[in-house]
Amino acid sequence: MRVVIKNVFKRKDTIAYPEVRRRPYPRYKGRHILDRHPDGLEKCIGCELCAGVCPADAIYVVGAENSPGQRFSPGERYAHIYQINYLRCIFCGLCVEACPTEALLMTTEFE
Template sequence: MAVSDGIKGAVEIAKSMAVTLRALLAGPLTVQYPEQPIAIYPRFRARHELRRYGNGLERCIGCMLCEAACPTGAIHVEAAENDPEHPVSPGERYAKVWEVNLMRCIFCGDCETACPVEAVVLGHEYELAGYSRDDLLWTKERLLEPTRPNVIIRTE
């Protein structure tokens, strides 16, 4: 091995050590996730939410288009006729049962697109772990509860 090889090698090692030193000085990129929230994009698709009108009526009219649009069959809707005295929704019918199985859902957002009255939207709550299968079968009552998930929206 020639001495010039040794010098060349020393230069290369010095370069690689400079790279790591720059990384050291730049500081960590890690986000301490459960303590520090991760910024998400505004159009991030997480768990479904069912919406109401301002007067308290449910938007969902039980048309079952979301169920038809769902590629994995995660949504199950059973419609019923509205009682004219005490309507649940402004239309003729309402959703008696509106369930989404989050173990099947792929969060594609097709239900959101299919919905003619913007009743179902994919919100920002993405911390969806559950202790049982029932925990992941979200029913209408749970989906109707207004949520304000603790997320930071990323500026674009």
């Protein structure tokens, strides 16, 4: 009974989730996004370093060469296929650290 009386008057820690949404912390690691240059070209050069460093083997990248008539990135290569399996991803952020062009970012989205 003493525990109940002690905790009845404390501030409640629970929130009504769907109606009240809590802002994530600034360093929260959520979904990944591939960033682009201001001119619209992809930053990703298809080097596959992110896939190589991923401990969960959740990233699949297939790089392709840019053609002279159609350019997707400023470099020689671009990521033709870029897939992240979120069922395997552990959201560690190693892929973001390994990216040499800073094309891969983690947002604070969690829904």
